[in-house]
Amino acid sequence: MGMPGGFLKYERRCAKYRPVKERLTDYREVEVYPPEDEVVNQSLRCLDCGIPFCHSTGCSLSILIPEINELVHGGRWREAYERLSSVNPFPEITGRICPALCEASCTLSINDAPVTIRNIEYTVIEKAFENGWVQPRKIKRRAGKKAAVIGSGPAGLAAASKLSGRGFDVTVYEKAPAAGGILRYGIPDFKLEKWVIDRRLDIMKKEGVKFETGIRIGKDVSASYMQKNYDNIIITTGALHPRDIRIPGREYDGIYFAMEYLSSSNEYVCGSSENLEIDAS
Numbered sequence: 001m002g003m004p005g006g007f008l009k010y011e012r013r014c015a016k017y018r019p020v021k022e023r024l025t026d027y028r029e030v031e032v033y034p035p036e037d038e039v040v041n042q043s044l045r046c047l048d049c050g051i052p053f054c055h056s057t058g059c060s061l062s063i064l065i066p067e068i069n070e071l072v073h074g075g076r077w078r079e080a081y082e083r084l085s086s087v088n089p090f091p092e093i094t095g096r097i098c099p100a101l102c103e104a105s106c107t108l109s110i111n112d113a114p115v116t117i118r119n120i121e122y123t124v125i126e127k128a129f130e131n132g133w134v135q136p137r138k139i140k141r142r143a144g145k146k147a148a149v150i151g152s153g154p155a156g157l158a159a160a161s162k163l164s165g166r167g168f169d170v171t172v173y174e175k176a177p178a179a180g181g182i183l184r185y186g187i188p189d190f191k192l193e194k195w196v197i198d199r200r201l202d203i204m205k206k207e208g209v210k211f212e213t214g215i216r217i218g219k220d221v222s223a224s225y226m227q228k229n230y231d232n233i234i235i236t237t238g239a240l241h242p243r244d245i246r247i248p249g250r251e252y253d254g255i256y257f258a259m260e261y262l263s264s265s266n267e268y269v270c271g272s273s274e275n276l277e278i279d280a281s
Contacts, residue, residue: 003073006044012113013038015122027189027269029096034116039123042116043069049107054117058105061088065102065117072120081128084121089161090154090200092129093183095122096192129199136206143167147232150217153181156236157204164209168232171210173221177272179211181238184270185263194270 003009015031017023023030034042046069054065064083071080084091098118106114128134147163149156152174160170178184180197205211215221226233242257249255256278265280267273 003044007047007108007112007115010041010045012045012116013042014116014119023190029193030190031096033119033122033126036123036127039116039120040072040075043072043120045108045115046070047107053105053107054102054115058102060101061094063087063102063121065115068124069115069117069120072124077124077127078131078133080124081133084124085128085134088121089158091121091125092196092200093154093192094118095125096196097187134203136203137165139164139167139208141167142169145169145231146171146229147234148173148226148230149234149236151181151236151238152176152179152211152213153236153238154183155238156181156234157183157200159234159236160209161204163232163234164204164207169208171212171230173215173217174211174213175216177214179213185266186259188262188266189269 013034015033017030018032046066048066048070052066055062059065064087068080068083071077071083088094095118098121100118102117103109103114106117108114125134143166145168147160147168147170149160149163149170149172152160152172156172156174157179160172164170172179174181176185179201180194183192183197184194201211217223217226242259244250244257261278261280264273264277268276
């Protein structure tokens with residue numbers, strides 16, 4: 001434990017937002033993350049609980065949060081990155097968009113403000129990129145097996161990364177013009193700029209993962225072809241059909257499903273579409 005009672009000395013300080021006047025001029029991320037020394041101070045607020053609920057029940061990836069906080073406090077940033085990436089394939093994404101259920105599970109949140117776990121995760125991974133620690137893995141042995149992943153959202157990319165690390169020759173199929181799924185077409189740039197996705201995709205490509213975009217399995221490529229050419233097929237297409245609701249006013253003009261708006265908006269912002277189909281302004 002870095003500092004017993006650290007939460008008494010340091011108050012919770014998390015990422016702030018850029019000024020509204022500045023944010024109105026672009027589509028970039030709105031959060032301004034704390035400097036490194038402040039992040040270290042925030043890591044000192046961790047209680048290193050006997051039962052770390054942040055890790056055991058709050059995080060779906062079971063990230064070793066108290067251990068990472070201790071490494072950050074000790075200035076052992078590379079070890080913190082290695083510990084983080086051992087269970088989380090894309091910490092640069094979760095560090096930006098995760099709802100941080102771990103923080104809701106933090107023991108400090110019982111009667112105080114929780115540890116800024118998401119901000120710490122963001123700082124660890126961005127420091128790793130800055131120092132060149134994030135490199136394509138060298139696959140020592142190939143399994144001699146081919147795997148196809150249908151869909152390139154977070155589940156598909158995670159499956160592709162894991163299979164590639166196990167030595168599989170992986171091809172990811174995506175119906176959209178670019179890979180990323182909901183990360184690219186469902187999440188606005190103010191939360192997740194698309195260069196973050198492209199940076200990770202570039203690493204995966206260098207590891208040997210192949211991406212085939214603009215292809216609909218079952219239409220452009222038959223199911224029999226897939227079964228014949230791949231040893232394993234993983235379907236990670238996500239929830240493609242919205243759930244309608246029957247409430248008063250649902251029939252009014254100007255009411256759309258979320259993904260109708262988000263997809264068209266993201267395509268417009270990234271330049272793949274010249275017209276904004278649904279203008280929320």
